[in-house]
Amino acid sequence: MSDAISNFRILWDSLDxxxxxxxxxxxxxxxxxxxxxxMLVGLGALFLLYLFSQRWEFFTLGWILGHFLGSIIxxxxxxxxxxxxxxxxxxxxxPFLINISPGKxxxxxxxxxxxxxxxxxxxQIGAIIALEKNxxxxxxxxxxxxxxxxxxxxxxxxxxxxxxxxxxxxxIIGNNKILSAGSFFPLETDPELERxxxxxHRAAIGLSRETDAIVVVVSEETGIISLAHQGELIRGLxxxxxxxxxxDLLDLxxxxxxxxxxxxxxxxxxxxxxxxx
Numbered sequence: 001m002s003d004a005i006s007n008f009r010i011l012w013d014s015l016d017x018x019x020x021x022x023x024x025x026x027x028x029x030x031x032x033x034x035x036x037x038x039m040l041v042g043l044g045a046l047f048l049l050y051l052f053s054q055r056w057e058f059f060t061l062g063w064i065l066g067h068f069l070g071s072i073i074x075x076x077x078x079x080x081x082x083x084x085x086x087x088x089x090x091x092x093x094x095p096f097l098i099n100i101s102p103g104k105x106x107x108x109x110x111x112x113x114x115x116x117x118x119x120x121x122x123x124q125i126g127a128i129i130a131l132e133k134n135x136x137x138x139x140x141x142x143x144x145x146x147x148x149x150x151x152x153x154x155x156x157x158x159x160x161x162x163x164x165x166x167x168x169x170x171x172i173i174g175n176n177k178i179l180s181a182g183s184f185f186p187l188e189t190d191p192e193l194e195r196x197x198x199x200x201h202r203a204a205i206g207l208s209r210e211t212d213a214i215v216v217v218v219s220e221e222t223g224i225i226s227l228a229h230q231g232e233l234i235r236g237l238x239x240x241x242x243x244x245x246x247x248d249l250l251d252l253x254x255x256x257x258x259x260x261x262x263x264x265x266x267x268x269x270x271x272x273x274x275x276x277x
Contacts, residue, residue: 027087029134036083043075082139089136109151109176110246116156117218117225118239126167126220127160128200130185131250132174135211144169144183151178160218170203170215186210188231197233204228214249216242 050069053062068075077084113129120127130137145166149155151173159181160167169182187199188206197205204215209231217226226235227245237245246252 036080039079043072043079085139087136089138106176106250107247107252109173110243110250110252112151112153113156113173113216113246114239114243115153117216117242119153119157120160120218121223121225124220124223125160125162125218126200127156127216127218128170128185128204129156129216130170130172130183130204130207131214131216131246132172132179133212133214133250135213137172137174137179137211137213140170140183140185140207141172141174141180144172144180146180147178149178151176170200185215201226201228201233205231205233208232214246216246 046065047069050062050065052058053065113131117127117129130140155178156171158164159171166182169184171181172179172183185203185207188202188209190205193202193205198219198221200217200219204217204226205228207213208215208228212230215228217228218224219226224235225237225242226233227237227242228234229249234245
């Protein structure tokens with residue numbers, strides 16, 4: 001009888017550990033490439049400093065850090081409120097962490113996006129388009145005009161037509177659909193950036209530093225196509241190089257039958273490890 005109870009506890013304890021591990025992995029994928037990682041590193045440094053003060057009996061420093069870290073839950077909620085909202089929104093949108101998206105595939109969306117940007121570039125029509133990845137862009141969707149339409153090159157071109165009232169803002173693409181148009185993104189104010197970069201380029205860099213979104217920009221002055229991801233701006237792209245960059249960042253060089261959700265990513269990673277062995 002005791003062996004049965006012991007085996008039962010081992011099963012539930014193992015399940016408990018797996019669930020916690022999945023939650024931690026999910027949180028890390030959400031904050032990957034964002035400033036939340038830097039804040040986590042900062043909190044970790046403070047904790048190490050606290051341990052150092054306890055070890056070497058720095059009473060004043062230990063007292064200050066002890067009271068500070070004593071309210072760690074409240075501090076985490078304040079510091080990561082935006083990331084917590086995005087995580088809850090993403091979980092509510094996809095509670096089983098599996099990506100099921102009807103309609104156009106990502107490969108077709110890339111084709112339409114490249115076709116539209118090439119057309120806009122040839123006519124020097126400015127544009128900024130953000131592709132949502134793991135971090136939700138719901139906050140920026142709320143700022144703009146909600147559209148919820150399937151992605152097409154014709155629709156993108158018509159939105160950025162200079163006579164369109166939505167052409168000044170940006171398009172957000174998520175779940176294989178255009179979620180909004182006329183959205184405005186946070187501007188990057190880094191003084192080390194090139195002065196020739198305009199508002200669209202700074203908005204693209206700003207959004208890519210706060211989230212893991214991929215942002216495509218067409219310059220109104222020169223028609224040059226650029227791509228921003230994780231705070232880096234790549235300029236002077238043509239249709240071929242833009243397609244290759246998007247395929248790499250969206251992991252589309254493999255078959256599109258693979259999912260993007262957490263469970264699918266774990267299964268895909270295991271398959272790659274098995275193949276390499």
